[in-house]
Amino acid sequence: MTDAPRDTTANETGPASRPYSPGLEGVVAGETALGYVDGERGRLLYRGYRIGDLVAHGSYPAVANLLWTGDWIPDHHLPTAAIPRAVMTVLRALPPDAKPMDALRTAVSAWGAAQSLAWPPTVEQARALTAFSPSALAAIARLRSGKEPIDPDPSLDLVAGFLYQLTGSVPDAATARALDAYFIVGAEHGFNASTFTARIITSTRSDIASAVTGAIGTMKGPLHGGAPLEVVDQLSRVGSADHAEAWVRDAIDRGERLMGFGHRVYRAYDPRAAALRTVAEGMEHKPDWLKLATEVEDVVLRVLAEKHPDRPLKTNVEFYAAPVLMGVGLSPDLFPATFSLARHAGWTAHVLEQAATNRLIRPDVNYVGPPERDLPT
Amino acid sequence: MTDAPRDTTANETGPASRPYSPGLEGVVAGETALGYVDGERGRLLYRGYRIGDLVAHGSYPAVANLLWTGDWIPDHHLPTAAIPRAVMTVLRALPPDAKPMDALRTAVSAWGAAQSLAWPPTVEQARALTAFSPSALAAIARLRSGKEPIDPDPSLDLVAGFLYQLTGSVPDAATARALDAYFIVGAEHGFNASTFTARIITSTRSDIASAVTGAIGTMKGPLHGGAPLEVVDQLSRVGSADHAEAWVRDAIDRGERLMGFGHRVYRAYDPRAAALRTVAEGMEHKPDWLKLATEVEDVVLRVLAEKHPDRPLKTNVEFYAAPVLMGVGLSPDLFPATFSLARHAGWTAHVLEQAATNRLIRPDVNYVGPPERDLPT
Numbered sequence: 001m002t003d004a005p006r007d008t009t010a011n012e013t014g015p016a017s018r019p020y021s022p023g024l025e026g027v028v029a030g031e032t033a034l035g036y037v038d039g040e041r042g043r044l045l046y047r048g049y050r051i052g053d054l055v056a057h058g059s060y061p062a063v064a065n066l067l068w069t070g071d072w073i074p075d076h077h078l079p080t081a082a083i084p085r086a087v088m089t090v091l092r093a094l095p096p097d098a099k100p101m102d103a104l105r106t107a108v109s110a111w112g113a114a115q116s117l118a119w120p121p122t123v124e125q126a127r128a129l130t131a132f133s134p135s136a137l138a139a140i141a142r143l144r145s146g147k148e149p150i151d152p153d154p155s156l157d158l159v160a161g162f163l164y165q166l167t168g169s170v171p172d173a174a175t176a177r178a179l180d181a182y183f184i185v186g187a188e189h190g191f192n193a194s195t196f197t198a199r200i201i202t203s204t205r206s207d208i209a210s211a212v213t214g215a216i217g218t219m220k221g222p223l224h225g226g227a228p229l230e231v232v233d234q235l236s237r238v239g240s241a242d243h244a245e246a247w248v249r250d251a252i253d254r255g256e257r258l259m260g261f262g263h264r265v266y267r268a269y270d271p272r273a274a275a276l277r278t279v280a281e282g283m284e285h286k287p288d289w290l291k292l293a294t295e296v297e298d299v300v301l302r303v304l305a306e307k308h309p310d311r312p313l314k315t316n317v318e319f320y321a322a323p324v325l326m327g328v329g330l331s332p333d334l335f336p337a338t339f340s341l342a343r344h345a346g347w348t349a350h351v352l353e354q355a356a357t358n359r360l361i362r363p364d365v366n367y368v369g370p371p372e373r374d375l376p377t
Numbered sequence: 378m379t380d381a382p383r384d385t386t387a388n389e390t391g392p393a394s395r396p397y398s399p400g401l402e403g404v405v406a407g408e409t410a411l412g413y414v415d416g417e418r419g420r421l422l423y424r425g426y427r428i429g430d431l432v433a434h435g436s437y438p439a440v441a442n443l444l445w446t447g448d449w450i451p452d453h454h455l456p457t458a459a460i461p462r463a464v465m466t467v468l469r470a471l472p473p474d475a476k477p478m479d480a481l482r483t484a485v486s487a488w489g490a491a492q493s494l495a496w497p498p499t500v501e502q503a504r505a506l507t508a509f510s511p512s513a514l515a516a517i518a519r520l521r522s523g524k525e526p527i528d529p530d531p532s533l534d535l536v537a538g539f540l541y542q543l544t545g546s547v548p549d550a551a552t553a554r555a556l557d558a559y560f561i562v563g564a565e566h567g568f569n570a571s572t573f574t575a576r577i578i579t580s581t582r583s584d585i586a587s588a589v590t591g592a593i594g595t596m597k598g599p600l601h602g603g604a605p606l607e608v609v610d611q612l613s614r615v616g617s618a619d620h621a622e623a624w625v626r627d628a629i630d631r632g633e634r635l636m637g638f639g640h641r642v643y644r645a646y647d648p649r650a651a652a653l654r655t656v657a658e659g660m661e662h663k664p665d666w667l668k669l670a671t672e673v674e675d676v677v678l679r680v681l682a683e684k685h686p687d688r689p690l691k692t693n694v695e696f697y698a699a700p701v702l703m704g705v706g707l708s709p710d711l712f713p714a715t716f717s718l719a720r721h722a723g724w725t726a727h728v729l730e731q732a733a734t735n736r737l738i739r740p741d742v743n744y745v746g747p748p749e750r751d752l753p754t
Contacts, residue, residue, distance in 0.1 A: 020405035023580070024740035027404060028397035033746030048747030057752055072753055086470050090483070093466035094490050102490035105590065106467070109486045113471050113479035191742035193581050197591060200574050203400070204598025213482065214574060214591030221581025223737050360600050363401035365568035369410030370425030375434055376449055 017366050029196065029361070034067055034349050035188040042268025046188055055275040060159050060183040064130055064345035067188055068123045068352060080152040080161035081131035083139060086114045088149065091136065096144040100137065100337040101220040105213055107136035112209020120355040121208040126348035129212060133344055134158060137337050138165035159183050162341065167329060174283045175328050178290060181279040182324045185272035185317060186342030188349065194218035198347045202354040203361040215347045216340050225336035230259045231322035232332055241295035248296075248303045258300060260319025269314040276320035287327030293320060394743045406573065406738070411444055411726050412565040419645025423565055432652040437536050437560040441507055441722035444565055445500045445729060457529040457538035458508035460516060463491045465526065468513065473521040477514065477714040478597040482590055484513035489586020497732040498585040503725035506589060511535060511718050515542035518711060536560050539718065540705060551660045552705045555667060558656040559701045562649035562694060563719030565726065571595035575724045579731040580738040592724045593717050602713035607636045608699035609709055618672035625673075625680045635677060637696025646691040653697035664704030670697060 021027050036045040044051040047066055054063050061078035065071065083091070090110040094103050111132055117125060139149035142165075150165045160176040171179075189195070197218040198211040219225045238247045251258060263270050277297070280290045297315055304313050325335050398404050413422040421428040424443055431440050438455035442448065460468070467487040471480050488509055494502060516526035519542075527542045537553040548556075566572070574595045575588040596602045615624045628635060640647050654674070657667045674692055681690050702712050 018405050020407065022407070023736040023738050024404075024406055027401075027740045028395050028743055029401055029740035030397065030399070031743045031745045033744070036744040036746065043749065045746075045749055048750040049752055050749065053752050074752075086472055089470035090467045090487070093463050093470065094487065095463055098490040102486070102586075105587065106483060106486040106490050109479070109483040109590065109594075110467070110471065113475040113483050190744075191740055193577055193737060193739050196738075196740060197574055197577050200570055200577070201591065201595045201598070204570050204595055204601035206594055206596075206598035206601075209479075210482065210594030210597050213486065214578065214594050217486075217583055217587030217591050218578045218581055219583075220587050221578070221583035224581035224583075359400040360570060361400050361573075362570050363404045363406035363568055363573060366405055366408045367410070367413040367567075368408045369413065369422075372420065372422055372427065373425040375426055375430050375451075 017368065018364075020366065024363075029191060030199065030354075032190065032350070032353060034353060035190045035346065037190045037265060039263075039265035039267055042266055042271050042274075044185075044189070044271045051185055051271050052275045052278065055181045055184050055279060058184065059157060060180050060187065060342070060345070061157055063184045063187050064127075064349075067345050067349035068126050078127065078131055078158045079154040079156060080135045080138075080158055080165060081128060082152055083132070083135050083149070084111065084114045087111050087136070088139065091139050091143060091149075094140070094143075096146075098140075098144070099220075100140055100334050101216060101225070101340065103140040104133065104137055104337045104340060105216040105220070107140065108133060108209055108216060109213045111136070112207060112213065117207035117209055119205050119207065121202070121211075121348075121351050123352065125208045126352060129208060130344040130348055131158065133212075134162035134341050135165055137334070137341060138162055140337075141166055141334060163328060171328065172285075174285055175287065177283070178276075178279060178287065178324050179328045181276055182321060183342040185275055186321070186339055188343070188346030193221075193224050194343065195347060195350050199350050199354040200361045202351045203358060205355075205358070208348060208351050211351045212344065212347050215343070219336065219340050219343065225339060229322075229332045229335070231318055232326055234259045235289065235292055235296065235323060235326075238292070238296055241292060241299070244296045244299040245303065248300050252303065252307055258304075258313075260316055260322070261300065261304070262313045263316040266314070266316065270316040272317035273315045273320050276317070276324060277315075280320070287323075289323040289327040290320075293323035394745065395741075397743065401740075406568060407576065407731075409567065409727065409730060411730060412567045412723065414567045414642060416640075416642035416644055419643050419648050419651075421562075421566070421648045428562055428648050429652045429655065432558045432561050432656060435561065436534060437557050437564065437719070437722070438534055440561045440564055441504075441726075444722050444726035445503050455504065455508055455535045456531045456533060457512045457515075457535055457542060458505060459529055460509070460512050460526070461488065461491045464488050464513070465516065468516050468520060468526075471517070471520075473523075475517075475521070476597075477517055477711050478593060478602070478717070480517040481510065481514055481714045481717060482593040482597070484517065485510060485586055485593060486590045488513070489584060489590065494584035494586055496582050496584065498579070498588075498725075498728050500729065502585045503722075503729060506585060507721040507725060508535065510589075510721055511539035512542055514711070514714050514718060515539055517714075518543055544706060548705065549662075551662050552664065554660070555653075555656060555664065555701050556705045558653055559698060560719040562652055563698070563716055565720070565723030570598075570601050571720065572724060572727050576727050576731040577738045579728045580735060582732075582735070585725060585728050588728045589721065589724050592720070596713065596717050596720065602716060606699075606709045606712070608695055609703055611636045612666065612669055612673065612700060612703075615669070615673055618669060618676070621673045621676040622680065625677050629680065629684055635681075635690075637699070638677065638681070638692055639690045640693040643691070643693065647693040649694035650692045650697050653694070653701060654692075657697070664700075666700040666704040670700040
């Protein structure tokens, strides 16, 4: 029971209250060489490489390997992994109406229970877990629809393999490419809440499955995992590019919030949205949802610039994430879990980085409860 | 994908490095009215009440209810809860050699997946989860030994019920009392790593099962959950009170570390150890392990005071935790999971407190990786 927090300042009259920053806003909690988020200039770098370049020239397995090892191997191959028998029994036991994030969290926890994960965490563990979870989510999605899970096809790369196990068909190149690009831009983003959770769990010398289980539970919260359904709803309401201009002007006049524009960090164009748009534009046969999204974006940015020339509002990654996920045939309630699959690379890379220079993460707290008192008699 | 961390300071030449405290040491991360840890004066208060008074006059259900609600109801009753059918199937699927912490983490995750846990978390959810986990751990322990799980007995209180479901026999009063006291002193201890994890997960508006699943994974790490086996080993080597003095003098002469003495936070006597010793002393028929522990403690403190009068080294809670757990028949590999059961009250109380005044917890990070660069060609 060596869990004691550091001493809270005490004096004769009781605890002293010390200044603090709610939500740790502006408090630096550590160092990382993995991701660099530059909101001012609209840059996102993984180990120094621009996100746009990584999407243009790499694949998710190559990016994951870069995050884990620091090495850039553009044709690095990583297929999805088989689901251990015990874990498949666990997935079959879950109720069909379980939320996909709850089911994925349970799958990763059971995966960790089904094997011996020694300290320290390794690249092999990171690779195995990142390759397991897409198979698990595909099985979860099929089982709840009464379908049988599909075994991995080791000839397919991770993202195409996930779609194959989800649908039973090998995806066309454009579909796989669109989702792979989404996985790359979702792979890493500094010390967000789920990544910080994974690092705290690792800091006690717990294992990589415990860390990712905690991270999935953190991302489940709508303040983190987001509400991509709102962008899908918006595109559904717009319906077609022809109606975009009228719909957008009407929405702005009504004071309605446009989903997918503006970002808390990125004052310039969100580099992840830019990378996804570039992929969409380069496709010969793009999925309808993606086509609609690029057309609607053009209209929205034109109308916004006309209405508020002083307040530039740029597209954020959610605007493209939703149509990409919809376009590859994912139902909206699978979006947060699919985002979690993409973030596995970053979470596990942070686990490795934390373990390499480990120090227990344990902040202080101000006690603001009643002073010492006797129990009522 | 609304997970952006706050902007990391950027300038023309790259990221600036800002000062930070490794492990958030000395950084105040929030406020709590639940527990107050006063290392200087050797005090631990739950909502203002001294831990010794709570152990003397209360029970674990009363203390849990105090943490959740602020109300002191000394005869508050809380039996263990039945295991949902889906969760029992999950537990049966886990390999018999799964670590108990991995199995308990998976059980809590599956429990969350098997029901609809709405935001915000409630006292009822806290109560239900705290009552579920002892049944789950008892079932895990029985299943791995090839025994059938035992249904809860609603007439028993939580700690006696846990022992009944573990062993198949209603425990005698002294055994139940000793473990209940351990549960009370383990229930809450400020912002340690697992509690902080539970609060971060809650801060995204995720659910109470996600928070406790993450907390269990955090406590699994030996830097947090500890190594109580070492105290058990030490008592085994001492063997009997007659040999204690010779063994202790010999150990000190050899420069061996005495387990269960000294504490990072408590400079005075650890108030949790004091409370557990008082319970042990008040027992008419104390378990042999507990009797040995009190006798060995007396010898160690006398010899230490004689050898190092200038360096007072006091007993810590681990010295009593281990013999209590051993004394009630728990095998050492169940100790961390049993500690987790006790901490459920604190974790879930922190979840409620965090949700009541919620703000996303998301610190900053210094980027220390390579500057912006092109991909190798």
